[in-house]
Amino acid sequence: MGELIRKRIDQLRQLMKKKGIDAYYVSGTDPHQSEDVPQHWQARRFITGFTGSLGMVAITAKAAALWTDSRYFLQAPGELEGSGVQLMKLRVEGTPAPDEWLRSQLPHGGIVATDTTCLSISQFRNFKIALKRKRLELKNSGDLLAPIWIDREPIPLSPVFEHELKYAGLNRSEKIDLVRREVGNSGADATLITALDDVAWTFNLRGNDVVCNPVFIAYGLLSDVTACLYINPLKLPAPLSKKLNKEGILVKPYEAIFDDLPHLRGKVLIDPDRTSQALAEALPHGVGIIEQVSVPAMLKAVKSEQELRNIRETMRIDGVAMVEFLYWLDQAIGGQAISDCDIAQQLEVVRSHREGYQGPAFPPIVGYQQTGAVVHRRVTPENAVPVERKGILLIDTGGHYLSGTTDITRTIALSEPTPQQKEDFTIVLKGMINLTTARFPAGTRGCNLDILARKALWDRGLNYGHGTSHGIGYFLNVHEGPMSIRQEYNDHPLRPGMVLSNEPGIYREGQYGVRTENMMVCVGREKTAYGQFYGFETLTLCPIDRRLIERNLFSPGETDWINRYHQWCYHQLAPLLQEGKRSFLKSLTAET
């Protein structure tokens, strides 16, 4: 592999030389700034051999470097071996940022080029400023890899389908009107819709172009009077195409957006974090630009009453699947020989029988003993580990249903847990409960609340290296913005209707991992002289392993919470279960 990469880099360098470019920069995203990127746009992997999900690449005439984070510090060196690409460890003291590294490699006035279709306006702007301070120039070179990328995967062509009204809650024209109203309120005449989940939500359409994300490659452009969908027409089944037409949606080829933008007039609202610099460059000089978070992103983050009703029903469906899985596990463990991969498959089996199931919301995470401490380990048949009747099992999975997307983590004791395991589990659970029961005034942001999930850990010198909570799409991406609950600042306050995960954890390297995750929805609480208060309501219906709870670490309020939660789970799920599984659920939800 190393030699192949060297050859590709050499070819790129010849092109760079021909074009007078001193360095080529690869941001590693796609034209829609997706978190999960279709193979067609996996330029980082093509030019370095690195398969991780995050990283930037810079290549000069003499050197090449890849920046990635601690998740990949073990994996990256092997993949980069022999390629001549140097690993740069992000957030490690002494690692130069790309702009610093480029300054050390290039002469004054050196030219850095990039493909602006795969860089957001903000990324391009910030990188340009950083380079300018170092007396380097950032330019658009187009895609320099295209000519040398022989066996490149095409842009995905999977068919698009309709998200029916009974699930979507609002029809297409109602959603488009909602977007138009907000665009108008911002003083704009039109808006570009670039993020794939924003396009899917706005047009009540879904697809299968990105693994585990029910989205499809397309752009949208809405003005006061027109609604355009830019998409490869091969992706639209004829009846759907006809229907869109009848509803006044103009369907144009995917690339045609670059032909239409130069003719825009008035003011256009664009999201600088989700719109490529290439699109910005296609706008005419005279057009007014209002930079703001994408309107569909703001609208879809707040679930409607109908969506919430559907999500609550989906939670019952997914909860039944989870109880069936737990029942299977209880029988299987210690009997037949099973692996973590079998467990992942069984979870898929129990979900796939449920109404409206469309597929996994993300690659399943099954962490057994020490692999549970590897936060983002993905299970494959090749790396499968046998699971016995001992130790701790961490399972983080979720499903896409037509009526909502689920995301749940449970940690299960396969034998009598140790005192430390019980303490860790209980502390994590205290954190989860503490965040769930929060009351907070309107305007509160995620970084203000995050400590509620961590305090019990911090008090004991423990912590976890990931965020506490992400937004969750409605039969859409399992990671959905714009809000989040984590230490890092996020400008978007929490608002009633937002659906979020709640997932603190503890990871004991070489031993085990503990994480408990429920989904919850932000809801309105009392209004007092001191403001409007909000809180959360739990959505997820699935027992939490009582054998791992150390009662002495619980406050009376926490004990009360877990008992009420289990009663609620039993009452919601029991009527949907057969007798044997019902009495199994009864034992799982007994009083703590």
Added chain:
Amino acid sequence: MGELIRKRIDQLRQLMKKKGIDAYYVSGTDPHQSEDVPQHWQARRFITGFTGSLGMVAITAKAAALWTDSRYFLQAPGELEGSGVQLMKLRVEGTPAPDEWLRSQLPHGGIVATDTTCLSISQFRNFKIALKRKRLELKNSGDLLAPIWIDREPIPLSPVFEHELKYAGLNRSEKIDLVRREVGNSGADATLITALDDVAWTFNLRGNDVVCNPVFIAYGLLSDVTACLYINPLKLPAPLSKKLNKEGILVKPYEAIFDDLPHLRGKVLIDPDRTSQALAEALPHGVGIIEQVSVPAMLKAVKSEQELRNIRETMRIDGVAMVEFLYWLDQAIGGQAISDCDIAQQLEVVRSHREGYQGPAFPPIVGYQQTGAVVHRRVTPENAVPVERKGILLIDTGGHYLSGTTDITRTIALSEPTPQQKEDFTIVLKGMINLTTARFPAGTRGCNLDILARKALWDRGLNYGHGTSHGIGYFLNVHEGPMSIRQEYNDHPLRPGMVLSNEPGIYREGQYGVRTENMMVCVGREKTAYGQFYGFETLTLCPIDRRLIERNLFSPGETDWINRYHQWCYHQLAPLLQEGKRSFLKSLTAET
């Protein structure tokens, strides 16, 4: 007053017309971006009559507007009456921002002018961008008020004095070397020191140019080899002047900074939030600019071991003064007729007898019953209120000592408190204790911790409208950056050695206010596999009114905390008190 203001505005408009300016903008700060502004620079007051401490002004040929916040919504209309200046309520829905208002008033391409000596680089930059989006231009017009401001106060001329080594801990050349090292680490060759407290700290000098802030009007400019102090030489007593000279400090006239900047070479580090746009404009084109938080601001926020030793001693001194005050209050109340103003004066009296006392750290806040609910009420003989043996008294005062600055709030019951008063007091105290006892990993920011002080309030639908914690200078400004603990994001993590206030409160409009404030220092705690943890140590030594504590609302840990705190107060202060006051302290610190 209204008529006088109208006349001034007319004169300004004539000047604007002559210079082709469509609007004049007054930011309301001084050339050093001070929080408290010397009268010489109180341009907002001069041109509108408004005496509040926050506000921006915009004046066009036909209209004039003042933006200020809710603290002044009652006061401003009276002061603006007859002036023709319109009140714009900040953070009230529907209020246009200055750039929006200006767009509605001016033609396309209209010119907005301002005095760039009184606007920071960031303020100027952001305002320019906002106006540009509205197709308006922002320009530097110099100070247009100067020609019409007849009876303007001169720039203060109070003498500067040395902050002696035994207090400062490091001598001037050591501090200058520290600054130089950090400037070098940033890749810069020189730095401009513009904030008054930064200048004072760097040169171990103090002054009296700003009410309650021991600073003096000056700039500093440090390069690898030179150290310049730009100051009116009349402010330097001859021996000090000589000494500075001997130590190689170049003393130049205050205004000479504008002559020297054009000759700078290499790279200069400037703080865009604390440096005026006028200074930035004086820099030559060829100079490299590194924008970063001021190095002295970062250095002085982390107190040295010696400073911390001195602060702890200062806490004993101030604690004795507070106990003496409480003793006086206990005797005086209900006996002689006293007012809140007498109370403020008595606090000044008890402090002024203590070693090293230099004056109040800020105008004293004495809130009795309903005036306690007015967060920033200042006491004057004119608005004095009689204080009787009933209700609740809130006292927020502090002192500058040569060995440190103090800031303390205590709430005192003057008769048997009501259940609601006790509940409010106890909830606020829970918040203060909860923040005090926090453990948190390195990198934690103020917005992550703020909720610890508010959670007990939020759980009951209560809140307070101010920050929880500000940094405190060392015989310097009582509000000191760069860190803070509040809901709003602040990029600067907490670090060991930082000294902060901790001051949650509850304000019942028309009834009373409750606030308890201790000073604390961030300290290192254990280092675990999950990172380096920090915590806080309390600095303030003064009993907390036990009569207001509702024990049933306390956890065992909280009861334990208050008892250990009171024991510590007694052991630290008792040896410094005479017998009568000592037994008084004993009763105040008895077990809860």
